[in-house]
Amino acid sequence: MAGKNSAPAPIDRKEALERIGGDEAFLQELLGIYDEEFQKKYDELEKAVQEKDFQVIREAGHYLKGASANLSLPALREAAWKMEQAGQNQDLKTAREALEALEREYRRLKDFLKESG
Numbered sequence: 001m002a003g004k005n006s007a008p009a010p011i012d013r014k015e016a017l018e019r020i021g022g023d024e025a026f027l028q029e030l031l032g033i034y035d036e037e038f039q040k041k042y043d044e045l046e047k048a049v050q051e052k053d054f055q056v057i058r059e060a061g062h063y064l065k066g067a068s069a070n071l072s073l074p075a076l077r078e079a080a081w082k083m084e085q086a087g088q089n090q091d092l093k094t095a096r097e098a099l100e101a102l103e104r105e106y107r108r109l110k111d112f113l114k115e116s117g
Contacts, residue, residue: 010109012072013116019072027071031113034071038064038106045083045102049095057095058087064102075105 013027020026041060048056061083068077079101086095 007108008074010073010075010105010112012074016072019070030071034067034073035110037067038076042099042102042106045095045099049092049099052092054087054090054095056087058084061085061087061098073105073109076102076109079105 016027017024020030041064044056045060047053048060061080064080065077065084068074068080079098082094083098083102086092086098
């Protein structure tokens, strides 16, 4: 059975750094901005799922998908893509699952960044 550490890292740091010219300080700054934006969008998504507002679900999912892809956060990008699809398909069950996945993967990213400094 796979252990806790067998999951791929929540960020492909090498790819992210290549994308921004190897500037570690800039990457930290971008991750800080992502952190703020993620929390705002997550709150919007929680409310949108409760209110069955599929347009907000789709748009916020799309936004987070792009932001996650830009920072090489594959699991968060995948969860955000599912959220976007749920909004497009007006699928509340998938939206709820995607919301849980976003929260779980965001927590995993935060823990990973704390551990890796």
